[in-house]
Amino acid sequence: SAVISQKPSRDICQRGTSLTIQCQVDSQVTMMFWYRQQPGQSLTLIATANQGSEATYESGFVIDKFPISRPNLTFSTLTVSNMSPEDSSIYLCSVVRAGIQETQYFGPGTRLLVL
Amino acid sequence: EDKVVQSPLSLVVHEGDTVTLNCSYEVTNFRSLLWYKQEKKAPTFLFMLTSSGIEKKSGRLSSILDKKELFSILNITATQTGDSAIYLCAVPAEGAGSYQLTFGKGTKLSVIP
Numbered sequence: 001s002a003v004i005s006q007k008p009s010r011d012i013c014q015r016g017t018s019l020t021i022q023c024q025v026d027s028q029v030t031m032m033f034w035y036r037q038q039p040g041q042s043l044t045l046i047a048t049a050n051q052g053s054e055a056t057y058e059s060g061f062v063i064d065k066f067p068i069s070r071p072n073l074t075f076s077t078l079t080v081s082n083m084s085p086e087d088s089s090i091y092l093c094s095v096v097r098a099g100i101q102e103t104q105y106f107g108p109g110t111r112l113l114v115l
Numbered sequence: 116e117d118k119v120v121q122s123p124l125s126l127v128v129h130e131g132d133t134v135t136l137n138c139s140y141e142v143t144n145f146r147s148l149l150w151y152k153q154e155k156k157a158p159t160f161l162f163m164l165t166s167s168g169i170e171k172k173s174g175r176l177s178s179i180l181d182k183k184e185l186f187s188i189l190n191i192t193a194t195q196t197g198d199s200a201i202y203l204c205a206v207p208a209e210g211a212g213s214y215q216l217t218f219g220k221g222t223k224l225s226v227i228p
Contacts, residue, residue, distance in 0.1 A: 031214050042203065042218040043158070058215075090156050096214050103149065103163050104216060109156030 002027060002095050004107035012113045013083055020079045021110045023093035028073040031096040033104070034066070038089045049076040049093075083114045118142070121204050121219035128226055132194050136222045138204030139186040148187050149216065150178055151203040158203055161189070194226045 003026040013019050023032065032049040047055040047068055055068035070076040080087050090111050094104040118141040128134055140148065147165045151158035162171045164180035164187055171178050175194075180187045191198055201223050205216040 033215065042220045043205075043216070044218075045215050048215065092157065094216075103160060104214065105160060106151075106157045111156060 002029060002097055002105045004093065004095060004105060006093060006107040006110050008110060009108060010111040010113075012115065015084050015114055017083055018079055018081045019083065019112060020077050021091055021093075023076045023078070023107055025074045025095050027097070029095040029097050032070060032076045033094045033096075034068060034076070034078045035092045035094060035106075036089045037092065037109075043092065046078070046091075049078075080112065083112075085114045088112055088114045119204055119206055119217055119219035121202075121222050123222060124220060125223040126225070128194055128224070130195060130226055130228055132226075133190065133192045134194060134224060136189040136191075136202050136204075136224070137186060138189070138219055140204075140206050141185065142206050142217075145182065145185075146207055148180055149205045149207075150187070150189050151205065153201040153203055153221070154199075161202075191224075194224075196226050196228060199224060199226045 034046040035043045047057040049070040093107040150161040167182040201221040208215040
């Protein structure tokens with residue numbers, strides 16, 4: 001499996017501010033995704049991070065709120081912008097490695113609390 | 116739209132018990148079904164199932180898929196307190212080359228001494 005790290009592991013933020021979460025993988029991967037898990041809920045896909053181009057967002061998520069970058073095959077960032085308490089969640093990146101189709105490996109997650 | 120339903124939503128057992136977790140799915144162009152274990156934040160991959168009737172096994176955990184009846188089960192034998200976690204079932208989204216996962220709500224398993 002891929003070794004995935006996320007920073008920060010947790011944070012407490014004030015409403016109206018923004019937080020950027022980083023995801024680093026130890027090897028080149030085909031696909032990178034960002035998920036959100038709100039308290040007591042399952043994982044919901046936010047977007048697919050595309051290398052060198054704009055991310056592909058799922059219904060209900062927009063670039064202005066969740067800008068994503070993926071400058072290379074091993075790194076991506078997710079920004080949660082203009083935060084409100086409803087953004088309090090665990091944010092997870094996941095990867096699909098070349099040749100290992102469909103099995104996704106998840107990073108350790110970032111637990112965000114917005115006051 | 117793809118749908119994944121897990122049952123039960125929560126389960127409390129004693130150490131040593133055997134448990135069976137269920138996952139049913141509705142998806143066009145089924146390719147695979149995945150099971151994950153989530154203890155704190157990150158889901159840990161357990162199994163990927165693609166063929167009916169072939170059991171996948173890892174220690175005390177095993178899983179099997181029934182593509183005719185559109186469900187999968189995850190069995191845990193001789194449960195231990197370390198098995199306490201949320202178990203998630205997921206299927207890749209419709210479309211060739213599509214890797215986005217649709218997750219069920221999960222089964223929260225609590226194993227008490």
